[in-house]
Amino acid sequence: MHATFSPEELAFRDEVRVFLRDNFDEQLAARIHNPKTFKTATIEWQKKRYDKGWVAPGWPVEHGGCGWTDTQKYIFDSALAEVGAPDVPPFGLKMVGPVIYTFGNDEQKQRFLPGILTGDTWWCQGYSEPGAGSDLAGLQTRAERDGDDYIINGTKIWTTYAQYADWIFALVRTDNSGKPQQGISFLLIDMRTPGITVSPIIAIDGEHHLNEVSFDNVRVPVANRIGEENQGWTYAKALLSHERTALSGIAYCKQVLSKVRRFAAEENDDGSRLLDDPVFQARMADIEMELMALEYTELRVLATVAQGGAPGMESSLLKLKGTELQQAAQSLQFDVAGLYGSVLPTEHEVGHAFGDRSRREYMYGRACTIYGGSNEVQKNIIAKFGLGL
Amino acid sequence: MDFSLSDEQQLLKDSVDKYMLERYSSEQRRGYMNAEAGFSTAVWSDFAELGWLTVPLPEALGGYGGSVVDTSLLMEAFGRAAVVEPYLGTVLLGAQLLSGGNNATLQARYLEEILSGQCQAAFAYLERRSRHQLTAIDSRAERQGEGFVLNGSKSLVLNGMAADVILVTAWLEDALALFAVPADSAGLSREAFQLMDGQAVANLRFDQLTLATDSLVCEPADSLALIQRVIDEATIAVAAQGLGAMETLLKATVEYSNTRKQFGQPIGKFQALQHRMVDMYTATQQCRSLLVRALCSHSAGEPQAAMDIAALKSMVGKLGRSVAEEAVQLHGGMGVTEELSVGDYLKRLMVIDSLFGDSAWQRRRFAELRYGDVA
Ligand SMILES: Cc1cc2nc3c(=O)[nH]c(=O)nc-3n(C[C@H](O)[C@H](O)[C@H](O)COP(=O)(O)OP(=O)(O)OC[C@H]3O[C@@H](n4cnc5c(N)ncnc54)[C@H](O)[C@@H]3O)c2cc1C
Numbered sequence A: 001m002h003a004t005f006s007p008e009e010l011a012f013r014d015e016v017r018v019f020l021r022d023n024f025d026e027q028l029a030a031r032i033h034n035p036k037t038f039k040t041a042t043i044e045w046q047k048k049r050y051d052k053g054w055v056a057p058g059w060p061v062e063h064g065g066c067g068w069t070d071t072q073k074y075i076f077d078s079a080l081a082e083v084g085a086p087d088v089p090p091f092g093l094k095m096v097g098p099v100i101y102t103f104g105n106d107e108q109k110q111r112f113l114p115g116i117l118t119g120d121t122w123w124c125q126g127y128s129e130p131g132a133g134s135d136l137a138g139l140q141t142r143a144e145r146d147g148d149d150y151i152i153n154g155t156k157i158w159t160t161y162a163q164y165a166d167w168i169f170a171l172v173r174t175d176n177s178g179k180p181q182q183g184i185s186f187l188l189i190d191m192r193t194p195g196i197t198v199s200p201i202i203a204i205d206g207e208h209h210l211n212e213v214s215f216d217n218v219r220v221p222v223a224n225r226i227g228e229e230n231q232g233w234t235y236a237k238a239l240l241s242h243e244r245t246a247l248s249g250i251a252y253c254k255q256v257l258s259k260v261r262r263f264a265a266e267e268n269d270d271g272s273r274l275l276d277d278p279v280f281q282a283r284m285a286d287i288e289m290e291l292m293a294l295e296y297t298e299l300r301v302l303a304t305v306a307q308g309g310a311p312g313m314e315s316s317l318l319k320l321k322g323t324e325l326q327q328a329a330q331s332l333q334f335d336v337a338g339l340y341g342s343v344l345p346t347e348h349e350v351g352h353a354f355g356d357r358s359r360r361e362y363m364y365g366r367a368c369t370i371y372g373g374s375n376e377v378q379k380n381i382i383a384k385f386g387l388g389l
Numbered sequence B: 001m002d003f004s005l006s007d008e009q010q011l012l013k014d015s016v017d018k019y020m021l022e023r024y025s026s027e028q029r030r031g032y033m034n035a036e037a038g039f040s041t042a043v044w045s046d047f048a049e050l051g052w053l054t055v056p057l058p059e060a061l062g063g064y065g066g067s068v069v070d071t072s073l074l075m076e077a078f079g080r081a082a083v084v085e086p087y088l089g090t091v092l093l094g095a096q097l098l099s100g101g102n103n104a105t106l107q108a109r110y111l112e113e114i115l116s117g118q119c120q121a122a123f124a125y126l127e128r129r130s131r132h133q134l135t136a137i138d139s140r141a142e143r144q145g146e147g148f149v150l151n152g153s154k155s156l157v158l159n160g161m162a163a164d165v166i167l168v169t170a171w172l173e174d175a176l177a178l179f180a181v182p183a184d185s186a187g188l189s190r191e192a193f194q195l196m197d198g199q200a201v202a203n204l205r206f207d208q209l210t211l212a213t214d215s216l217v218c219e220p221a222d223s224l225a226l227i228q229r230v231i232d233e234a235t236i237a238v239a240a241q242g243l244g245a246m247e248t249l250l251k252a253t254v255e256y257s258n259t260r261k262q263f264g265q266p267i268g269k270f271q272a273l274q275h276r277m278v279d280m281y282t283a284t285q286q287c288r289s290l291l292v293r294a295l296c297s298h299s300a301g302e303p304q305a306a307m308d309i310a311a312l313k314s315m316v317g318k319l320g321r322s323v324a325e326e327a328v329q330l331h332g333g334m335g336v337t338e339e340l341s342v343g344d345y346l347k348r349l350m351v352i353d354s355l356f357g358d359s360a361w362q363r364r365r366f367a368e369l370r371y372g373d374v375a
Helices: A007-023 A026-033 A038-052 A070-083 A090-103 A106-118 A232-246 A250-264 A278-306 A313-342 A353-369 A375-386 B007-023 B026-033 B041-049 B068-081 B087-100 B104-115 B220-259 B271-299 B305-330 B332-336 B342-354 B359-371
Strands: A123-126 A142-146 A149-157 A167-173 A184-190 A196-202 A208-221 B121-124 B140-144 B147-158 B165-172 B175-182 B188-194 B200-211
Touching: A007 A038, A007 A070, A026 A038, A038 A106, A070 A250, A070 A278, A090 A106, A090 A123, A090 A167, A090 A184, A090 A232, A142 A167, A149 A167, A149 A184, A167 A232, A184 A208, A184 A232, A250 A278, A250 A313, A250 A353, A278 A313, A278 B359, A313 A353, A313 A375, A313 B147, A313 B342, A353 B305, A353 B332, A353 B342, A375 B271, B007 B041, B007 B068, B068 B087, B068 B220, B068 B271, B087 B104, B087 B121, B087 B147, B087 B165, B087 B220, B121 B147, B147 B165, B147 B175, B165 B200, B165 B220, B175 B200, B175 B220, B220 B271, B220 B305, B220 B342, B271 B305, B305 B332, B305 B342, B305 B359, B332 B342
Parallel strands: A123 A167, B121 B165, B140 B165
Antiparallel strands: A142 A149, A149 A208, A167 A184, A196 A208, B140 B147, B147 B200, B165 B175, B188 B200
């Protein structure tokens, strides 16, 4: 058992750092954080990673993956965190991509994987419905066969970034006769198809991330179905454990904490520093110690997966604890900003970019324990499948 | 021992509850908030007509002669409805400072108009890095002829934009003086901001601002005590407001859980969620008890009132936030949208936590008061 880096790994770390120094800067970060420039800047960032061959760490090499070891992935994520670089959007690379290369046919792989890697195709996830949130299998969006097409009717909700998306991967009901989990199919749908309407939902941070997507007699070729009809649940479940593992947000948490630490180390007028306050120290230390543990929990899970094991309820554990820690870090960050965290931006200078970011991250961060399967549902999974309760 | 309300208090409670029911739905509130001033002047006139603006002021100055129990009743109801009108800035801070001072000229000039709803006030005491420390300020006044010249700045002053008169702290020689600054003074500049809960605030700058002889609210030697007393009472009232918000959230969450169905049943049937709502209920009850406790000791002038107030504000700050976070969580995706008001209450409770010292700050104050002489 050891956790030291080999000389090759250290060399890899230097290479990553050089890449980031040359390709990522404050300006790009600011454009990614600005809702107006978010999409173009995000694609630009993805393309830089694509050009370097570093866009899909988790994919098999034959499909364009990096062929990295878990340690390399870890080094890469940590280096991103050091400079505050965000990951690329997960919908293509972490969600639908793996489903396509695992369960799709050759034609689908050739057609869709390249755009996912380059960032030229923006994907969104159409699972949840107004009546089917935690109980996802209760989804009602219907797909009826008509020759070589399905005709889709129904409504998806909470669809993140649907306003930017070229394609949506959706779970639809193709059969109503059996158990709810049966009779679901996995479809890839072009967002420009007639009959699709995207309506914005404004979130509590005041931004437009979420949407309702309605389907009114939308024609989708049967060729866009992944795998077998009525087997969509199986594919979606495989993807969910990937998604949840990705949601632990450890690198993001580290970024927040390092910002907090820098800010708390600044001197107040009276020469005191928040970082020297024992109560503040205790609170921050509690979060950091939990994060240190979770980092190794993740490495242990990755190691098991690398040896051929499947991430089962461990992915629930990572999602659960990781999102709790994100929220704890976001709360701390908000408190460090003091009253400035509550001030809304104006066209004038607020004088407190840190406060503004703290508020937005805290507010939107309330959602991370809800999406990707709420934390209550994760606990149910662990209780049932992990502890046998 | 009797914790019940007097007949007058019950009447006041009934009248404010009735008004909020009729005039303060969440759609109406959003309309008020989006008005130019950041609140509704029509609602403010109603408050004046209903006599609520006079509640804490002594009868001798045209007030109703109420106590902090009465203002807490009002503020709790304002909290339940997430009211955006500047009762705190104008009445609980502005009018209370003027009335507690000894400058009859200023009282005659402003109080009647404030009580009739014609005049808005604000209290400007925090600066860029004060972090709730009343004396950690740089604003300074110099005597000049018969009057004063004021220089400096203040941060995020509640109701600072709408205010016609602003009560400003500044050093005068070695004392912390309290000045009444007319909002139309030359040398005053204001920049408007909005807090996330909809309250309008302003940053102020005083640039060679000249003040008349009669602008001191009280003797400089007395101002710190006056300010502390007014802030103490406002802190209790703001905590009551937080409690009102917590109760609304608890009620809304229970209602939502009884109607939202997943897995073929109302989500309120899941024990995991039931226990969480019981925790929200317990937190709310604990805060109510601390409110009653602080009201009792403060009203009786007991020395332990300071400690009770610190405990109250610290717990409402902390538990208010956690109740609101739980309310969001239990509403699922709906909780993080602007469609429901849950997020509005979360934001209000976050702002309440940050006013007059956040939970950690008040806990430190409590510990100093409680254990200070042991060390
Ligand atoms: C910001 C955000 C982004 C999202 N992005 C997407 C997206 O891109 N695509 C997509 O398809 N979906 C997306 N979602 C939807 C997300 O997956 C759902 O919100 C989530 O599954 C919860 O469903 P719900 O909102 O209907 O809440 P509900 O299922 O109504 O849950 C309400 C509350 O009840 C609890 N609860 C429910 N069942 C149980 C139980 N059995 N035991 C205990 N507690 C229970 C929940 O934990 C929650 O606290 C997003 C959601 C958010 C908030």
